Each structure stands twice: as C-alpha cells, then as structure tokens.
Amino acid sequence: xxPILEIRDAVRVFKTxxxxxxxxxxxxxxxxxxxxxxxxxxxSGCGKTTLLRAIAGxxxxxxxxxxxxxxxxxxxxxxxxPVNTVFQSYALFSHxxxxxxxxxxxxxxxxxxxxxxxRAGELLELVGLEGMETRKPSQLSGGQKQRVALARALISxxxxxxxxxxxxxxxxxxxxxxxxxxxxxxxxxxxSFVFVTHDQExxxxxxxxIVVMCDGRIEQTGTPREIYRKPKSRFVANFIGxxxxxxxxxxxxxxxxxxxxxxLKVSEAAPAGRxxxxxxxxxxxxxxxxxxxxxxxLGKVRQEIxxxxxxxxxxxxxxxxxxxxxxxxxxxxxxxxxxSVALSYDPDVIHLIEGDA
Amino acid sequence: MWGPPDMKRFLKPGxxxxxxxxxxFFSFIYLPLAVIIIYSFNSNPMDMTSWQSFTLDWYRGLFxxxxxxPSLGTSAIYVESTDQLLKALRNSLIVATTTTIISTTIGxxxxxxxxxxxxxxxxxxxxxxxxxxxMPDIVLGIGLLIFFVTLGFKLSLLTIIIGHCTxxxxxxxIVVQARMAALDPALEEASADLGANEWVTFKKVLMPQLMPGxxxxxxxxxxxxxxxxxxxxxxxxxDSTTLPMFIFSMLRRGVKPxxxxxxxxxxxxxxxxxxxxxxxxxRQVE
Numbered sequence: 001x002x003p004i005l006e007i008r009d010a011v012r013v014f015k016t017x018x019x020x021x022x023x024x025x026x027x028x029x030x031x032x033x034x035x036x037x038x039x040x041x042x043x044s045g046c047g048k049t050t051l052l053r054a055i056a057g058x059x060x061x062x063x064x065x066x067x068x069x070x071x072x073x074x075x076x077x078x079x080x081x082p083v084n085t086v087f088q089s090y091a092l093f094s095h096x097x098x099x100x101x102x103x104x105x106x107x108x109x110x111x112x113x114x115x116x117x118x119r120a121g122e123l124l125e126l127v128g129l130e131g132m133e134t135r136k137p138s139q140l141s142g143g144q145k146q147r148v149a150l151a152r153a154l155i156s157x158x159x160x161x162x163x164x165x166x167x168x169x170x171x172x173x174x175x176x177x178x179x180x181x182x183x184x185x186x187x188x189x190x191x192s193f194v195f196v197t198h199d200q201e202x203x204x205x206x207x208x209x210i211v212v213m214c215d216g217r218i219e220q221t222g223t224p225r226e227i228y229r230k231p232k233s234r235f236v237a238n239f240i241g242x243x244x245x246x247x248x249x250x251x252x253x254x255x256x257x258x259x260x261x262x263x264l265k266v267s268e269a270a271p272a273g274r275x276x277x278x279x280x281x282x283x284x285x286x287x288x289x290x291x292x293x294x295x296x297x298l299g300k301v302r303q304e305i306x307x308x309x310x311x312x313x314x315x316x317x318x319x320x321x322x323x324x325x326x327x328x329x330x331x332x333x334x335x336x337x338x339x340s341v342a343l344s345y346d347p348d349v350i351h352l353i354e355g356d357a
Numbered sequence: 358m359w360g361p362p363d364m365k366r367f368l369k370p371g372x373x374x375x376x377x378x379x380x381x382f383f384s385f386i387y388l389p390l391a392v393i394i395i396y397s398f399n400s401n402p403m404d405m406t407s408w409q410s411f412t413l414d415w416y417r418g419l420f421x422x423x424x425x426x427p428s429l430g431t432s433a434i435y436v437e438s439t440d441q442l443l444k445a446l447r448n449s450l451i452v453a454t455t456t457t458i459i460s461t462t463i464g465x466x467x468x469x470x471x472x473x474x475x476x477x478x479x480x481x482x483x484x485x486x487x488x489x490x491x492m493p494d495i496v497l498g499i500g501l502l503i504f505f506v507t508l509g510f511k512l513s514l515l516t517i518i519i520g521h522c523t524x525x526x527x528x529x530x531i532v533v534q535a536r537m538a539a540l541d542p543a544l545e546e547a548s549a550d551l552g553a554n555e556w557v558t559f560k561k562v563l564m565p566q567l568m569p570g571x572x573x574x575x576x577x578x579x580x581x582x583x584x585x586x587x588x589x590x591x592x593x594x595x596d597s598t599t600l601p602m603f604i605f606s607m608l609r610r611g612v613k614p615x616x617x618x619x620x621x622x623x624x625x626x627x628x629x630x631x632x633x634x635x636x637x638x639x640r641q642v643e
Binding site: 078079083089093095104 | 541543544546547548549550551552553554557561562565566
C-alpha cells in the first residue's frame with residue numbers, strides 16, 4: 001500500500017544572523033502510512049517543527065519533496081493542502097464563537113449555514129464539548145481550547161493531522177489524560193497523525209511509530225519498544241528514558257570489559273570489538289552483596305529516592321566510573337545509603353551499540 | 358463578597374497624600390475645561406470672567422438664532438461669522454473624514470507589511486514612517502507649503518488633506534503596529550491551514566483582530582486632523598478655513614463669549630466620539 005505521506009531528501013537551510021547557515025533539515029526521508037500515529041521526537045532545534053511546517057506548507061523546502069497521496073506538494077500553498085494543523089498556541093480566533101471556530105474551514109469553503117452548524121455540533125460532540133457552541137475561546141480552559149483546536153482541524157476531514165506540541169501548555173495530569181484521548185480519537189477518526197514533541201514519555205504513550213530527530217537528521221525510526229529497547233545510537237538511548245551506558249570491549253566469548261574494569265556477561269552472539277552497553281534502570285536487580293549472584297556488579301548505594309510506587313537508587317560501582325541508576329519496586333525493604341550491594345541482570349537484555357561512538 | 362471597607366487604611370498619611378495629589382492632578386487637567394463650559398452660559402458680554410446670569414444666547418448666536426447684543430463690536434459681525442463658522446466646521450469635517458479614511462488605510466497596510474514581511478531597508482523604512490511624527494509642526498508646514506507651491510498646486514482643501522495624510526498615516530501606523538505585533542502569527546497560519554487564501558484571511562481573521570487598533574488609530578487621526586492649526590495654517594487656501602483657524606482668527610479680534618460656546622460644543626463632540634470609540638473597543642476585544 002502506498003504511504004499517505006512521503007518525504008524525500010528534505011533539506012531546509014536557515015541563515016543565521018552571524019552570516020552562517022543552519023541545516024534545519026538535512027536530508028530527511030520519512031513515510032507515514034494511512035491511519036498511523038507517528039511522533040517526531042527530538043530536542044529543540046532538531047528540525048522536527050520545521051519538518052511539520054514544511055508538510056503544512058508554512059515553510060518551503062530548499063530541496064527534496066513532500067508528497068501526500070502520491071501528489072507532490074511543491075508550490076501548493078498551505079490553504080490548498082489536504083492537511084490540517086493543531087498549533088501549539090491553539091491559535092483559536094478570539095473574535096469568533098466556538099462553533100464558528102470549529103466550522104471555519106467549512107465557512108471558508110462556502111458550505112451552507114445549516115450544514116456548518118450540524119457538522120460543528122458533531123465535531124464538538126466528538127471532542128466532548130457539547131453545548132459550548134456559543135462560548136468565546138476566552139471563556140474556555142486550556143484543555144477545552146485544545147479540544148476546540150482539534151475539532152477545528154478535523155472538520156474538513158484532512159488526510160493527515162499535524163500536531164505541533166499541542167499538549168505542552170497543559171498541566172501534567174491533564175496532559176496525561178489528553179494523551180490517551182488523542183490516541184483514542186485517532187483510532188476513531190482514522191486519520192494519520194503526525195505529532196511533534198520533545199517529551200519522550202508523550203511519544204512512548206501515543207505513537208505507533210517514533211521518529212527520533214537530531215540536528216536536522218533522523219536518528220532512528222521504530223516502534224516505541226524498538227526505540228526504547230534497541231536504540232541505534234547513544235543519542236537515542238540517552239534521549240528516551242533513563243539509561244545506564246557503559247563503553248566496553250568484547251572478547252567475542254560472552255564477556256565485555258569496561259575501561260574501569262567492570263566485567264559484564266553478555267550474549268555470546270556479540271562479536272569481538274568495542275561497543276556501548278545499554279542497560280535500563282529497571283533491567284537491574286539489587287541484592288545484598290553478601291549473596292551476590294555470578295557476574296554481578298558490586299558497588300555501594302550512594303543515594304536513594306523514594307517515589308511511592310518505585311524506588312530509585314544511584315549506585316557507585318566499586319570499580320569506579322559513572323553511577324548506575326537502578327529502579328526497584330517498593331517492597332517494604334530498601335537499601336540504605338552506604339550499603340554494599342550487588343547489581344545483577346539478564347545478559348540477554350543488555351543492548352549493544354556497536355562502535356566507538 | 359467584599360467586607361466593609363477598612364477605614365483605617367484610608368486614614369493613613371500616605372493615603373491622604375495620594376488622594377490629595379490625585380485631586381490636584383485632576384483639577385489641573387480639567388479645571389480649565391470646566392471654566393470654559395461654565396462661562397459659555399455666562400450672560401455678561403463685556404467681562405467674561407465675572408458671572409452675571411445664565412444664558413443660552415451665545416449658543417443661539419452661533420447658529421444665527423439670536424441677535425447677540427453689542428459687545429465689543431456690532432451685531433453684524435456675529436451674523437456674518439455664523440456662516441463662516443459653519444463653513445469652517447464643514448471644511449474641518451471634510452478634511453478630517455477624508456484624511457482619516459486615507460491615513461487609516463495607508464497606516465494599517467504599512468503596519469501589516471512591516472510586521473509580517475522581512476525585506477531590505479525595512480528598518481530604514483520604519484524610521485521614515487516615524488519621521489513626520491517627530492518633525493516640528495512648523496517645519497512640516499513650511500515644507501509642505503514649499504512643496505505644493507513648487508509643484509504648482511492651488512492651495513485648497515485638497516492640499517490640507519494631502520498634508521494631514523503625510524503625518525497622520527504615521528500615527529495610525531504606530532497604533533496598529535502595536536496591536537499587530539501582539540498578534541499570534543499562528544492565527545493567520547491557522548486560517549490558511551483551514552483553507553482560507555490571503556484575502557479571506559485578511560477579511561475574516563486579521564481585520565477583526567486588528568479592529569481595536571484600527572479604530573483607535575482612526576480616532577486619533579480624526580481628532581488630530583480636526584484639531585491641527587499650525588500645519589493647516591500654512592497649506593490652507595483663502596477659501597479653505599478650518600475650524601481651528603476660524604477660532605484662532607476670532608481670538609485675534611479679542612476673546613468673545615461665543616468662543617466659550619464653540620469650545621464647549623467641541624468638547625461635547627469629542628466626548629461623544631470617545632464614548633463611541635470606547636464602546637467599539639470593548640465590543641471588539643474579547
């Protein structure tokens with residue numbers, strides 16, 4: 001099946017005030033399938049918003065192509081593109097009622113008043129704002145504005161909905177609720193969503209596929225699990241969730257040694273050479289050093305952080321190096337600062353990023 | 358919701374001082390206006406500053422409804438000046454209305470262009486837009502006069518309108534630009550995103566959003582144009598006396614009680630305009 005959105009070798013260069021040039025997009029290739037929820041994830045300045053704006057038509061590409069449904073959108077102005085956007089600031093028209101905001105696309109397209117009222121009502125119901133038709137945007141809460149923006153962007157049944165950090169202005173609780181609602185809404189309306197965020201948790205929660213971007217390039221594309229479990233680079237491993245990363249050398253026989261002398265047991269399939277071993281904090285198990293399992297890392301507790309359901313520990317390995325982060329369930333017994341402990345792990349869950357980098 | 362006011366708070370020396378200062382301040386601004394209004398009803402024709410009795414004669418006289426008794430001149434002067442007054446008022450209204458329409462259009466368009474587009478010499482252009490505002494009136498007046506004479510313009514209402522537009526466009530520009538700068542650029546993008554071309558976006562989104570600024574700028578332009586004396590004085594033809602020029606020439610023949618009446622009417626007109634403007638603003642801003 002043909003992807004609904006194809007981006008080919010997209011390049012966008014911005015001039016800096018100092019006379020230099022920044023490649024905001026540096027050869028980006030991306031396909032989005034119909035009905036897919038794709039998240040563009042990366043730190044600020046990585047090009048994710050530029051890419052979104054290029055799809056919407058607010059930004060021209062210096063090179064490359066944006067195709068929607070096979071049609072090249074070069075020189076197609078924003079107002080003729082079959083995509084709609086939910087803006088970070090919501091960009092609701094404050095001089096119009098909620099209903100008129102939602103029906104704006106229909107009003108512009110010359111749809112009759114009765115039909116507009118009916119459709120606006122449907123969309124408001126879809127986002128759970130029945131009865132708010134006559135309100136002004138200034139009379140809505142942040143979450144409600146968000147929903148109006150969504151309804152407004154969905155009313156003309158776009159092929160792709162673009163969302164530019166739409167949840168960043170909401171408080172944490174509302175944000176988590178909206179994440180679930182957004183995902184459900186996407187399933188319901190059957191539109192492809194391209195969602196931009198710098199929040200990795202948001203990306204993991206909602207996406208079918210995550211595109212991690214850095215410096216105008218795509219670092220890795222994959223399902224949330226792939227991105228979390230099998231990061232292709234140190235950048236991705238670092239950006240998605242907390243990580244323990246340690247540079248090691250393999251002997252090719254299932255043993256890896258770090259610069260500090262920590263010895264890790266790894267899968268025997270790993271070839272000899274240098275790599276970075278990635279271990280998530282939840283992959284490590286803490287036990288008392290007196291009955292340490294084989295191949296465990298020995299160390300001392302340096303800090304314990306109690307978070308209710310979870311406990312976070314910082315462990316300093318006896319061999320030195322960076323502190324290890326460990327997450328444990330609160331099972332009544334904790335380990336106190338200064339205590340000698342052993343870190344054990346399943347050799348098969350250690351993810352290896354090959355190479356020196 | 359509110360409890361009884363805490364009187365002690367208002368009796369503190371700081372509060373008393375502040376209240377006193379406020380009273381002085383507002384008296385300073387509004388007493389001269391109050392004096393004009395009160396003496397416009399004073400029947401003493403010889404000495405305006407001593408109160409005789411209440412009269413509406415000066416108002417009637419303005420509109421030719423009453424022979425105003427001989428004061429310093431003969432009654433013939435007043436009857437004649439009623440026609441002149443109405444003509445001057447008409448001229449001023451023509452000038453102010455036309456100027457407001459033209460300068461609001463130019464100022465608004467410039468403000469939008471300056472905020473939305475980046476182009477070469479943009480800063481220089483911005484500076485040039487501000488210049489007429491900084492320029493002393495008298496310099497602007499002389500400059501315009503020389504300009505018109507050199508180009509062979511006959512001085513008339515048209516030259517006044519052109520002259521006023523040169524600097525009032527700047528005023529509108531400043532006011533609308535402030536509003537424009539505060540506007541979320543995403544509003545226009547959202548409109549385009551939802552299928553509106555630039556004209557529809559301007560009509561349905563930009564104009565309504567800018568309206569408080571446009572109304573404010575237009576009112577400012579209208580009032581300044583109505584009020585201007587110095588620049589107008591240079592570029593008005595013999596046949597195109599405006600209201601401020603008329604009042605000024607009346608004053609030169611001595612301060613007459615009718616001037617109080619004219620001034621009171623102008624104050625009234627300004628108040629009405631201001632109230633309409635405020636009403637429109639509160640309706641637009643939500």
